[in-house]
Amino acid sequence: NVKDTLTEQLREWDRNYFMHPTSSVRAHQEHGPSHIFTKGEGIYLTDINGKTYIDGLSSLWNVNLGHGRKDLAEAARNQLETLPFTSSFNNFSNEPAIRVSKKIAEITPGDLNVTFFTSGGSESNESAFKIIREYWKLKGQPERTNIISLQKGYHGVTLGATRATGMDNFNTFGTSFAPGFLQATPYLTECEKGDTTHPNYASSIRGMIEKEGPEKIAAVMMEPIQGAGGLNVPPKGYLQAVRALCDEFGIFLIADEIICGFGRTGKMFGVENEGIVPDFMTVAKGITSGYVPLGAVIMRESFRDELASLTDGILFHGFTYSGHPTSCAVALKTLEVLEKENIVSHVKEMEIVVKNGFASLIERHPHVTNDRCVGLLSAFDVFKEPETNTPFQPAEFAAQILSKECEDRGLIIRPVMYKGANTIVFAPPLVSTKAEIEEAFAIFSDALTAFE
């Protein structure tokens, strides 16, 4: 019939003409696209065959307010009809960019009051590195170039962001040359507090600062909770220890809030779970709920003031789409909705529903373990024998199989297959209701019978 013919045509064109990001080129050539989506409504996605799925990762941890919102579409449409785009170079400006920067200043902690816009997460991290390195150069400390990040951190795919990423499947891709990046072992809280006798001290952030010399370290970057690297939640006190460490040596702390920001963890920003104020926050994704691309580097007012005092020259860094009026208009509406609909406190309530869901999965399914959940950022592991940490063989396939079983039953989730991890990540839109989350857990439970 006509519909099947159209679907086949699209699949063929996809295979012939569309190279997909972070995807297997071979599998694409052999099988074509894995899904073609045609519609989104709330937390649900519908594919070209009419099958509906729960969008269990908010697409790419970004469609936080859910799909199909008229208010966000209207904000974009109004701006597109009035002034779709103007440049922000040479201090040209536009109303949505002005208003959303002011709004960001209101909702961010401390004096993180100044926003530099980009088109996404990688560009934000890249911009943070370059602006910080330029600052140190202007300060007469040109040796301060190194960025320390964490193993298993994910910071994006532009050159610097790739090097900062602590996952070697990404950071060796294309022989990504970019000097000045070091990766520390995550979560060595005692070392960061000053315990130099710890066996892993040398690979801690403090150990690396000591080895390289603090005068050569520009900044430390980390996610408040690691996302793509396996949903790794730092132990309590870790971020505070790192904040104190950075203060001790006058090193900037950059929080990559690209997943955690704008309510995902049940606080407006992930760092607020530990009550710390970083020197920079990089954001993207949830800032527009994914409806249009936008990212930003948010910096302290004092940093901007110092930069202005150090040079009367031009900041030779900016993207065509820095301060895109349409993206900013959607961001402004997104932030309004977050506030008006009390989304952040809703997330905190839904955290309980997810935690209860995990508790009953663990009770009923012997292979489920290591559940973790902060707000609507959650994950669990699948082990053959959780008591002895014995994985299924090969381990990564357990997560892949479970993810496939969930998809067959109408739930899209993210398997983490990095270095034998067997983790399933569940991070549904922040507007998910109790009933919707329970629907997802019913699917998890049913899908897990595939292992029993």
Ligand code: PLP
């Ligand atoms: N940082 C984190 C924590 C991310 O999760 C991502 C994307 O997943 C990025 C940076 C890169 O963002 P983008 O893909 O928008 O460049």
